[in-house]
Every structure is written in structure tokens, then in C-alpha cells.
Amino acid sequence: MQAPAALELNGITVTFRAREGGGRYTAVADTTLRIAPGEFVSVVGPTGCGKSTLLNIGAGLLAPSAGEVRVFGEPLAGINARAGYMFQAEALMPWRSALDNVMVGLQYRGVPQAQAREQAQAWLARVGLADFGDRYPHQMSGGMRKRAALAQVLALDPDIILMDEPFSALDIQTRQLMENEVLDLWAAKRKAVLFITHDLDEAIAMSDRVVVLSAGPATHPIGEFSIDLPRPRDVAEVRGQPRFVELHSQIWGVLREEVLKGYAQQLKKAA
Template identity: 85%
Template sequence: MHALELNDVTVTFRSREERGQRYTAVAETTLKVGAGEFVSVVGPTGCGKSTLLNVGAGLLQPSAGEVRVFGELLAGINRRAGYMFQSDALMPWRSAIDNVMVGLQYRGVSDAEAREQAQSWLERVGLAGFGDRYPHQLSGGMRKRTALAQTLALDPDIILMDEPFSALDIQTRQLMENEVLALWAAKRKAVLFITHDLDEAIAMSDRVVVLSAGPATRPIGEFAIDLPRPRDVAEVRGDPRFVELHSRIWSVLRDEVLEGYAQQLKKAA
């Protein structure tokens, strides 16, 4: 059974620039993530990657098509999914441990139990001694670790990640990628991961899906990543198979990136 299915999904918005006009961000797209599978989606800037993630989260209703979660038709918020945003959603007035606790508290977990679970997750992401720090007292990597603990503490069956490491320096980013892979390997949750970084997608994933340039984006390529696990995201880049996969995927993605770039220039003109 697939953990998450987007079947023939189309998403259309009303244009802000031209009243009455409609803009189709995603057209007739089918995307499936198996239970325990790590799937990355890559595509040009503005092609609709985050739109698909929001549809899978139940934050955005498709104009056409359907979403299924473990076979059940999704209506409303996807409560079996955890969402890690590009910008961390930490509350600045709450300490790190209080931020991790908040989702558990909303679910009715007692304060004592929520604190115990939150502390355990902070330890798992390497922040055992930082629970009393506030977001402004944490580095960018520490905030990302806190956000990761906040997401995983809810023990979601599906993890949705929207370019979560894009703002980090390369060394911190690779540490976070390896931490995510280690945590994922422990429980094998279904992951749908959005990224602009093709190296990151190949290094982390079981499968990489390539989207076309927008408007009306759609999948134009799908590649199984047969690199052995466990993986170190820095070391695996030197594997000849990694280089081969990168070349194959980039041959599909390159023209779409150029098309997307041309569209961005046209809008800016």
C-alpha cells in the first residue's frame, strides 16, 4: 500500500495580476510514495514543487484529482503527516524544548510526558544540553535540528519536507542530511522531500521525480536510486554510480531549469 498518493492532481489559482484569469500551477500529476520510501522531487524554481507538498499535507485542496493516505481518501488536513518547512516554524517566545513539546500538548499529551518525549528527541538530534535555549540563541543548524525534533516527536507516518536545509552552509547541511537519513533508517517512515539540489536528492533518496517547468507542471522523469545504504551524503558523491545517475537525471532536468530561468527573466522584464 502507498502511504501517500496524488492521483491526476490539478491545481489552478486565480491570477493576481489579471482579474478573472486563472493560472494552472500543477496539471494532471500523479505522484506516489510507498510506506517506508524516501522520494525526492526536483524541478525548476517556481514550478509547483511546494504546491504538491501542500496538497499532500491537506493544506491545499486540488482543483481536480484526489489524494489518498494509506488508501483512504484525504478530506481536510493530513493528520498522519508531519511537515518540516523551508523556514523553521519555531515560536520565538518558547525555548527549544517547549517548541518540541507544543505539538504533543495539542494532541492532549500531559505536560510531564510531553517534556520527557521532547527531551528524548532533542537528545536524538544532538541538542541534549540546549533545551532551555530560545531560537535566537541557537545557530541555524541548531534551529533546524529543533524543527526536526518538533516534527518527528509527533511520530508521523509520513514526513513532508520542503527544502529544509537550503539556508544552511554546506558542512552543516551535510551533517543534517546524514542525521535525517539515520533517523529515517531507524523507523522507515514515508518521506516526500522537496529540493532544488540534485546532489542532495540523489544522495538521500530511493527515488527521484523530476518536474517540468511551470505553468502546468507535471512529472517528466522518475529515477530509481540504487546506491547501497547506509549512505554518507558526502562520500557517496564520489561513487561512479552516483555520477552516472546525476548525469542521467540532469539530462532531463537541464532544459526545464533553463526554461524556468527564462520565464523568471521574462516576468522581471
């Protein structure tokens, strides 16, 4: 028998009450998405199309209006305890040091203090912050804060990692360093990853599969591409490979029209 998907969104529809007029707004319509154990899947689409909504559905932070979420074959009810969520905005507590921030999830899970401290220190070392555990968020660079946030998620050893444009605010050099660090850590344990990004280059360089969403409202998958670039990968070097260029052209051919639609909708709202 085929192993169940790590995360399975089946026929998901998400409808909200509109802010004006009292009507309904369908953000996501009849969307099915499956991530296998150990698979790295990126989702790309126009701004405001509902990418983060799907991530919140997978995390159990938002209940779908229709459809079903399964985690390793079991229906999801409430928060997805087998998932770790790395947000676009840093979730570090400003009054806690880097070490204490990484420890907090372990403490909530009831891990003894000494053991939680040891595990948190080990994860800080793995993300290159071994000597910065006593630093507070305001004392760290953007890249360092992202490393601490990544350690905070991975210290819980989740079976599924949800990432919502985690590196979008970083400069290109720091961003590529973080992308490579994520790939190295992912390769070591092969967790299932659902990665949301606006950056098509990033999606192709990191993923096993890229899913393209339509412009909203009622976003849904309109394309799916297997990324057959060899691993391990360096995200900067892989961009120069002919196959990367070919894949980029294929995916952009599907994505471009949706980006233009999304841009037109944004202009209409602003008018």
C-alpha cells in the same frame, strides 16, 4: 494484495486565479505521484514550478482543483493528520525554548505535560541538542534551529514526513551533517518521506527515488529515477561513487532543459 501507498496524489491539477487580468493560472496539471510506506522520494524541478504546491496538497493545506489524495488508501479530507511537515522557514516560536517548541505539538494532541516533556527531551537528545533545551531560537545557530525543528516534527511520530527544502539556508558542512542525521533517523523507523529540494546532489544522495518536474505553468512529472546506491549512505562520500555520477548525469539530462525554461520565464517576469 499490494499494500496501499502511504501518500498517493492521483491526477492532481491545481488552478489559481491570476493576480492580473482576472484569468486562471494552472500551477500543477494532471500529476500522479505515489510514495510507498518507508520510501524516501525527492522531487526536483525549476524554481517556481510547483514543488511546494504538491507538498501542501499532500499535507491537506491546499485542496486540488481536480484529482484525489489518498493516505494509506483512504481519501484525504482536510488536514493530513498522519503527516509531519518540516517547512523551509523554521516554524519555531521565538518566545518558547527549544524544549517547549518540541513539546507544543504533543501538548496540542493532549499528551500529559510530564510525558510530553520527557518525549521532547528524548528527541532533543536524538538530534544532538540534549544540553540546549533551555535555549531560545535567537540563542541557537541555524543548524541548531533546524535540529530543533526536526525534533518538533519527529516527536509526533508521523507516518509521513513532508520536507520543503529544509536545509537550503545552511552552509554546506552543516547541511551535510543534517542530511546524514535525517537519513539515520529515517533508517531507524522507515517513515514515508516526500522531500522537496533544488539540489540534485542532495536528492540523489538521500533518496530511493527522484521525480523530476517540468517547468511551469502546468507542471507535471517528466522523469522518474530509481536510486540504486547502497544504504546506509554518507551524503558526502556517496558523491564520489561512479554510480552517483552516472545517475546525476542521467537526471540532469532531463532536468537541464526545464531549468533553462524556468530561468527564461523568471527573466521575462522581471523585464
